Amino acid sequence: MSIQCxxxxxxxxxxxxxxxxxxxxxxxxxxxxxLPAFGGSAGPLxxxxxxxxxxxxxxxxxxxxxxxxxFPGGDIGxxxxxxxxxxxxxxxxxxxxxxxxxxxxxxxxLADLRCVLTSLGxxxxxxxxxxxxxxxxxxxxxxxxxxxxxxxxxxxxxxxLHPSAALARPGDAVLLSGPIGLHGTTVxxxxxxxxxxxxxxxxxxxxxxxxxxxxxxxxSVHVLRDPTRGGxxxxxxxxxxxxxxxxxxxxxxxxxxxxxxxACDLLGLDPLVVANEGCMVAFVAPSAAEEALAHLRxxxxxxxxxxxxxVVEHNPRGRVTLRTLVGARRxxxxxxxEQLPRIC
Amino acid sequence: xxxxxxxxxPVLARRLLDELRQTATRPWRIxxxxxxxxxxxxxxxxxxxxxxGMRMIHGPGCPVCVTPLETLDRAxxxxxxxxxxxxxxxxxxxxxxTDTDLLSxxxxxxxxxxxxxxxxxVRLAAAHPDREVVFLAVGFETTAxxxxxxxxxxxxxxxxxxxxxxxxxxxxxxxxxxxxDPDCEVQAFLxxxxxxxxxxxxxxxxxxxxxxxxxxxxGFEPLDLLEGILMAVRQLESGRYEVENQxxxxxxxxxxxxxxxxxxxxxxxxxxxxxxxxALPDSGLELAEGYREFxxxxxxxxxxxxxxxxxECIAGAILTxxxxxxxxxxxxxxxxxxxxxxxxxxxxxxTCAAFHAAGRTPARSTP
Numbered sequence: 247m248s249i250q251c252x253x254x255x256x257x258x259x260x261x262x263x264x265x266x267x268x269x270x271x272x273x274x275x276x277x278x279x280x281l282p283a284f285g286g287s288a289g290p291l292x293x294x295x296x297x298x299x300x301x302x303x304x305x306x307x308x309x310x311x312x313x314x315x316x317f318p319g320g321d322i323g324x325x326x327x328x329x330x331x332x333x334x335x336x337x338x339x340x341x342x343x344x345x346x347x348x349x350x351x352x353x354x355x356l357a358d359l360r361c362v363l364t365s366l367g368x369x370x371x372x373x374x375x376x377x378x379x380x381x382x383x384x385x386x387x388x389x390x391x392x393x394x395x396x397x398x399x400x401x402x403x404x405x406x407l408h409p410s411a412a413l414a415r416p417g418d419a420v421l422l423s424g425p426i427g428l429h430g431t432t433v434x435x436x437x438x439x440x441x442x443x444x445x446x447x448x449x450x451x452x453x454x455x456x457x458x459x460x461x462x463x464x465x466s467v468h469v470l471r472d473p474t475r476g477g478x479x480x481x482x483x484x485x486x487x488x489x490x491x492x493x494x495x496x497x498x499x500x501x502x503x504x505x506x507x508x509a510c511d512l513l514g515l516d517p518l519v520v521a522n523e524g525c526m527v528a529f530v531a532p533s534a535a536e537e538a539l540a541h542l543r544x545x546x547x548x549x550x551x552x553x554x555x556x557v558v559e560h561n562p563r564g565r566v567t568l569r570t571l572v573g574a575r576r577x578x579x580x581x582x583x584e585q586l587p588r589i590c
Numbered sequence: 591x592x593x594x595x596x597x598x599x600p601v602l603a604r605r606l607l608d609e610l611r612q613t614a615t616r617p618w619r620i621x622x623x624x625x626x627x628x629x630x631x632x633x634x635x636x637x638x639x640x641x642x643g644m645r646m647i648h649g650p651g652c653p654v655c656v657t658p659l660e661t662l663d664r665a666x667x668x669x670x671x672x673x674x675x676x677x678x679x680x681x682x683x684x685x686x687x688t689d690t691d692l693l694s695x696x697x698x699x700x701x702x703x704x705x706x707x708x709x710x711x712v713r714l715a716a717a718h719p720d721r722e723v724v725f726l727a728v729g730f731e732t733t734a735x736x737x738x739x740x741x742x743x744x745x746x747x748x749x750x751x752x753x754x755x756x757x758x759x760x761x762x763x764x765x766x767x768x769x770x771d772p773d774c775e776v777q778a779f780l781x782x783x784x785x786x787x788x789x790x791x792x793x794x795x796x797x798x799x800x801x802x803x804x805x806x807x808x809g810f811e812p813l814d815l816l817e818g819i820l821m822a823v824r825q826l827e828s829g830r831y832e833v834e835n836q837x838x839x840x841x842x843x844x845x846x847x848x849x850x851x852x853x854x855x856x857x858x859x860x861x862x863x864x865x866x867x868x869a870l871p872d873s874g875l876e877l878a879e880g881y882r883e884f885x886x887x888x889x890x891x892x893x894x895x896x897x898x899x900x901x902e903c904i905a906g907a908i909l910t911x912x913x914x915x916x917x918x919x920x921x922x923x924x925x926x927x928x929x930x931x932x933x934x935x936x937x938x939x940x941t942c943a944a945f946h947a948a949g950r951t952p953a954r955s956t957p
Binding site: 260261262263264270271438440498513514565567570571572573574575576577579582 | 949
C-alpha cells in the first residue's frame with residue numbers, strides 16, 4: 247500500500263499540541279492522516295467499536311497522559327479506568343475486562359506509582375471489571391512525563407440498547423446527566439496553581455450504571471456520548487455531523503457549577519468546550535424523554551440530570567445552536583484546538 | 591459568586607430590552623470600545639435584539655488585535671534564540687506574525703509558555719537564573735498595573751534575566767482619533783469598565799464635552815451591557831452628552847490611584863503604532879528611563895524586522911468599526927480561526943473571531 251501525502255495544503259509540517267485536543271485540529275488529523283493510513287473509516291467515529299463478527303461485543307482503547315497525575319477528585323489511575331469504561335458504556339455496553347499498559351519515566355517515585363496503581367485497582371473493583379492483562383515499559387528521564395497509562399476494554403451490549411452517534415433523529419430530546427466543566431477546570435487549576443482547586447473537584451467517575459438504568463428503554467435511546475475533550479460543544483457537533491441533524495440547546499438550563507463558571511470567566515474559557523469525565527449526553531425519542539430522565543435521576547451520578555435541548559428541523563443539518571440567556575440564538579461551533587492540553 | 595446569576599438573569603434582560611425599544615426613537619450608532627464587551631454582545635446575541643435600525647459598532651479594544659506586527663515578529667525572533675523562555679498570555683500564541691506564530695515556533699522547539707499573570711513570568715525568572723525570561727506585555731490600561739508590579743518586583747529581586755517586550759496601548763487617544771475622523775458614525779460610547787476601574791473616567795469628560803458624545807462606563811455581563819446601552823440611548827434621546835457610570839460596583843471617578851501610581855513609576859507615555867489603525871500620538875506606554883534594563887527590545891538585538899501584513903486582511907477597517915467582518919472577502923473562507931490572516935480572527939475578543947464563533951455569515955450578520 248502506498249500512502250500519499252494526504253494534506254498538501256497543510257503548511258504546518260509538525261504536530262501541534264492542539265492536534266490532540268479533541269477539536270477541529272484532531273478531526274483534521276484523523277480525517278487526513280490517521281484514517282487514510284488504515285484504509286478509511288467504515289462509519290462515524292464512535293467512542294467504542296463493535297468487534298467484527300460479534301454483534302454484542304464492544305472494544306475501546308484510550309491513553310491517559312494527564313498532568314498532574316494526582317488532582318482533586320481523582321488521579322491518572324482511576325481516570326484510566328473510568329475513561330475506558332465510559333467509552334464502552336457510550337455504545338450501550340457493560341464492561342467485562344480491561345488491559346492496562348504503563349509507560350513510566352525513569353525517576354518516578356515508587357510510592358507515587360503504588361498510589362496510582364492502588365487507585366486504578368480500586369476503581370476497577372468498584373466498577374466490577376477485572377484487569378486481565380497488561381504491560382510495563384520504563385523510558386529514560388525526559389522521554390515521558392512521569393507516567394502514561396493506556397487501557398483497553400471489552401464490553402457487552404445490553405439487550406436492545408444500541409446507541410450510535412449516527413442515530414439522532416428530529417424531535418429527540420437531548421438530556422445531560424450532570425454539571426459540566428469540572429474535570430478540565432480542576433486539572434488546569436491544579437497544574438497551574440490557579441487557586442480554584444479548593445472549590446472544585448474532577449467529576450471523574452464510571453457511567454456504566456447510568457447506562458444500564460437506560461437499558462429498559464432499548465431502541466428509544468438513540469445516542470449516548472460522554473463529552474470529554476472538546477467538552478459538550480465538541481460532543482454535540484460530532485453527533486449533529488454523524489447523524490446529519492440540527493441540535494438546539496438552551497443556555498439557561500445547562501448546569502455549570504459556580505466555581506467552574508468563575509474559573510472559566512477568569513481564564514477566558516467557554517464551559518461548553520471544557521472537558522468532562524463523569525457526565526454524558528443522551529439523545530432519546532421524545533416519548534421516552536421523561537422516563538429516561540427519571541431513570542437517570544434514580545442514581546447518584548445522574549441526580550442532576552436535565553433536558554438541555556432537542557433535535558430540531560428548522561436549522562441546517564450538522565449545526566448546533568444555543569438559545570442564549572437573553573433569548574437570541576447563536577451557533578455553537580466545533581472547538582478549534584488547544585485550550586487545555588493534557589487534561590486526560 | 592452571586593454576581594454571575596445577578597447579571598445574567600433572562601427575565602431582567604428581557605425587561606431591559608423592552609425598555610430600550612420603548613426609549614429609542616432613532617437608529618442610534620453606539621460603539622462598545624472593549625473586545626470583552628464585543629464578545630458578550632455577540633455571544634449572547636444582544637446586538638441582534640436591539641430596536642430596529644440601532645447598531646452596535648465594534649471598537650478597537652482587543653489588545654491582541656492592535657498589537658503591531660513588528661512587536662509580534664520581535665517576540666518570535668526573541669523566542670527563537672537559545673536560552674530564552676518567552677512567556678505570554680494564551681491569546682497571543684496563535685496570532686499570525688509575518689512568517690509564523692508562537693504556537694508553531696513552540697512545536698519546533700522554542701520554549702514558549704502561557705502564563706496567567708506577569709508575576710508568573712517573574713517567578714519563572716527567579717527559578718531559572720540560567721535562562722532569559724521574556725514577558726510579552728500587551729494590553730490596555732487594565733493590564734498595565736500588573737505588568738508594572740512585575741517590573742517593580744523583578745527590580746526588588748535584582749533579577750538580571752527578566753525582561754519585557756512592552757506594547758501597551760491607551761484607550762482615550764484611540765477614541766479621540768476615531769471621533770476626529772470626519773467619517774466617524776459613532777454617536778455614543780460604552781467605555782471599557784475594567785480600563786476605568788484602573789483609570790477612572792476623568793480623562794473621558796473632556797472627550798464627551800468636546801465631541802458632544804455620551805460616554806457610559808460599562809461592565810461586561812449581559813445585563814451590564816443592556817443597561818449601558820439603555821443609559822447611552824437615554825442621553826442621546828434627551829440631547830445630553832455626559833460621562834455616566836453603569837459599572838458602579840467596580841468603578842469610581844478617580845479609579846485606582848495606587849495602580850495608577852505603579853504604572854506612572856514604571857512606564858511613560860509614548861507614541862504607539864496600532865495594528866490595523868496606524869500610529870497615534872501619545873497612545874502607548876513604554877518602560878520609563880529607570881527601568882530600561884528590563885526592556886527586551888534593548889536586551890536582544892534581533893536585527894532589522896520586516897513585518898509584512900497580509901494584503902487581503904481588512905483588520906484596520908474592522909477595528910475602527912468602518913466595516914463588518916462579514917464584509918471581508920476572506921472571512922470564513924481564506925481567513926478562519928484555523929488559518930487566521932489577521933489578529934481579529936484569533937483572539938476571543940476579536941470581532942472576526944466573535945462573529946465566526948457565533949456562526950455569522952454575510953446573509954446573517956445583524957450589525
